[in-house]
Amino acid sequence: MDYLRIAYRTGVMCLLGLILLDTARADDVDAPMVHVLIVADTNDARIGQHVESDRRMVVAAVEEALPAHRRTLRVLAGDDATPENVLQYYQELQNGANDTLLFYYAGHGAVNDDPGHVLTMQTANLSRRTLVNTIKDKRARLNIILTDCCSVFSDIRSFYAGAGYDQLTVRYLFFRHRGTVDLTAADIGKPAYGSRDGGIFTNALFGLLTQTPKKLDADGDGIPSWEDLWGQLRIDAKNRSAPLLASRDKRLTALVGESPQPQAPHAFAELAAPLGVAIPLPKSRFGVRVATASEGGARVTSVIEHSPAEWVGVQVGDVITNIKGEEVRNSNDLTTLVANVPEGWPFPLTCELTRANDRTNTTLTFRLAY
Secondary structure: OOOOEEEOEOEEEOEEEOOOHHHOEOOEOOOOOEEEEEEEOOOOOOOHHHHHHHHHHHHHHHHHHOOHHHEEEEEEEHHHOOHHHHHHHHHHOOOOOOOEEEEEEEOEEEEOOOOOEEEEOOOOEEEHHHHHHHHHOOOOEEEEEEEEOOOOEOOOOOOOOOOOOOHHHHHHHHHOEEEEEEEEOOOOOOOEEEEOOEEHHHHHHHHHOOOOHHHHOOOOOOOOOHHHHHHHHHHHHHHHHHHHHHOOHHHHHHHHOOOOOOOOOEEOOOOOEEOOOOOOOOOOOOOEEEEEOOOOOEEEEEEOOOOHHHHHOOOOOOEEEEEOOEEOOOHHHHHHHHHOOOOOOOOOEEEEEEOOOOOOEEEEEEOOOO
């Protein structure tokens, strides 16, 4: 099986936006919502399998890293992955002025003199210029565009060649920036690569989202930024692609027309700026005060600010009945189960609870604070 993908249709993840500073307070600067659109051209005969790997990875990342009450998610794949559906999504989207818009695309891409960088889908082309302008017209607070696709020069459509997300890092990057992040997988004139596990760009990007803010904070100012991530992303993409290219040098040279070089992502514009306000460190590993519920379980009496529980949407009155697969019969059970999780545990935990207002059962995924 050929484990190499030379992506001409790849991944675009985008968050586009603007921030109204007069509505943001120093202790309340998170974007209220992140609206996510994932577009994956999984029908392509050459790279569809690899694009599907990217789609699964990104959907899982969004569902794990962004709390359900802080996001909307739409996926366009297969026959639905068309420029018309992308533009219609943004035309119909009802977003707030302080929200974040996140767009991700997986599929083919190319560069032409006019209109420049293009996402070449099965049915038609979507120019990056049109996409970015459409997103900016929504006047959101933060816009992010990420594409894991080629940037080779070509007559458009005439080419072929062959876990655990850190809560604070995600919060800084996706809720506490203003402006636009517009990235693609490869420098202009260059192809992008991948394997059956997905694109180099997508794997490198989401791998960095597992790092703690301290590790990602390259300039040491205490606030991880897209600029910090960008430097590490280029290094990581090159390191990931080098061994892949070395094992297939002759074949790629014949396909691309030159000796392949390690992949380096490209930024189309200056990266969005951080708000400059540090997130207070959680004062509790989980962040709830509870009492034993009469019907069994632990009833939440208060939720601690900036805690993992607040982040994932635990509410006062909720009755927690299960943590990490183990039954919670009373308040002591919850305290013991949380205390027994080792310090630095890197994997997400589940919390099953009953909502006080409608008696529905809800499962939340969270990570304990460091």
